[in-house]
Amino acid sequence: MLDKRFIGLAMTGLRSNFGRLDMPYKLTFAITYRCQSRCLTCNIWQMRPKNELTLDEIRSFVQKNPHFKWISITGGEPFLRSDIVDIVKAFYENSKGLYIITMPTNSLCDTKTEAERIERILQTGIPKLSITLSLDGYREMHDKIRGIPGNYDKVIRLCKELSELKKRYKNLFFEFGYTMSRYNQGGLEKTYEEVKKELPGITRNDFHLNLGQISDMYYKNSAEDIKANNEAVAQEIAEFISKRRFKIDAISLLESAFLKKLVQFAKTGKNPMKSRSLDASLFMDSFGDVYPSIMWNRKIGNIREHDYDLKGLWKGSAAEKVREIIKKGEEPPSWTACEAYQCLTGRMPSLI
Numbered sequence: 001m002l003d004k005r006f007i008g009l010a011m012t013g014l015r016s017n018f019g020r021l022d023m024p025y026k027l028t029f030a031i032t033y034r035c036q037s038r039c040l041t042c043n044i045w046q047m048r049p050k051n052e053l054t055l056d057e058i059r060s061f062v063q064k065n066p067h068f069k070w071i072s073i074t075g076g077e078p079f080l081r082s083d084i085v086d087i088v089k090a091f092y093e094n095s096k097g098l099y100i101i102t103m104p105t106n107s108l109c110d111t112k113t114e115a116e117r118i119e120r121i122l123q124t125g126i127p128k129l130s131i132t133l134s135l136d137g138y139r140e141m142h143d144k145i146r147g148i149p150g151n152y153d154k155v156i157r158l159c160k161e162l163s164e165l166k167k168r169y170k171n172l173f174f175e176f177g178y179t180m181s182r183y184n185q186g187g188l189e190k191t192y193e194e195v196k197k198e199l200p201g202i203t204r205n206d207f208h209l210n211l212g213q214i215s216d217m218y219y220k221n222s223a224e225d226i227k228a229n230n231e232a233v234a235q236e237i238a239e240f241i242s243k244r245r246f247k248i249d250a251i252s253l254l255e256s257a258f259l260k261k262l263v264q265f266a267k268t269g270k271n272p273m274k275s276r277s278l279d280a281s282l283f284m285d286s287f288g289d290v291y292p293s294i295m296w297n298r299k300i301g302n303i304r305e306h307d308y309d310l311k312g313l314w315k316g317s318a319a320e321k322v323r324e325i326i327k328k329g330e331e332p333p334s335w336t337a338c339e340a341y342q343c344l345t346g347r348m349p350s351l352i
């Protein structure tokens, strides 16, 4: 039987095809910018963040904004927050329609502690928790890109822990998140083959692919940090996804559509679809600054200045100006998992 919250999310996604929602249903929230990685593709790890939102502030935010049905928690490394279980609890207990929480991890925290925290999150009863294990290459490649020797082995170790948890918790989903850049160009198939040796049950469907993106506001990187040969990357993605298994559940169909458009984005560098930012979704960083999306350096305000209530920002003039830009199709190019799914569900007529 379908979960009531899933139906609520699906209906809202469909409704968003017919006009702007009263309040957003999807939030991407960087709960911390702390990170113990040393990635070549992203400079968040160089930040020394101060005055990030506290658990009490996050609780105030959640209580005043209980309309989210889908929350992408991100970082930095989200599991560096020792109160991560309480953060998720606050969202789940206060958001009646919340169906899914997604979270990436670099797997660099103590594996047992991280697995225990994930188990406690699963015990909150959240209908779906989706963990993305960042993996950018086979052993030497991944450790070089991430700048941490032994990181690949920790990813595999955490994946094994999650496989055990999955036997007991039906609400757990996990996959690898592979970010393509000039550092791992041509390495995707070999990575898959190597992972399969350690985890024989893994298929190509367990790899979520991203194209390394440039953002002065979020990743604090530049084209030199990531730029790959677009044609070659597009071909590499296309070849890999052509070998995926065809599945007909809603998430697999969305992922398939996302990946096809990722090939298009890699080739052209142009947005494959208009953004749904400030229409269905928004991004908030760990200081409470609110942006249209994770990739767009166009701050519309700070929730601390609005008593943690988003309404004023959502309906304010700064947000309206951004919507005008989107209407003209002039938003900066990006096609990331954080933004793509609400584009796909909210622009269905254009997919047919």
Ligand code: SF4
Residues within 6 Å of the ligand: 035, 036, 037, 038, 039, 042, 043, 044, 045, 075, 076, 077, 106
């Ligand atoms: S990509 Fe993730 S793990 Fe790497 S520095 Fe950025 S936030 Fe940290």
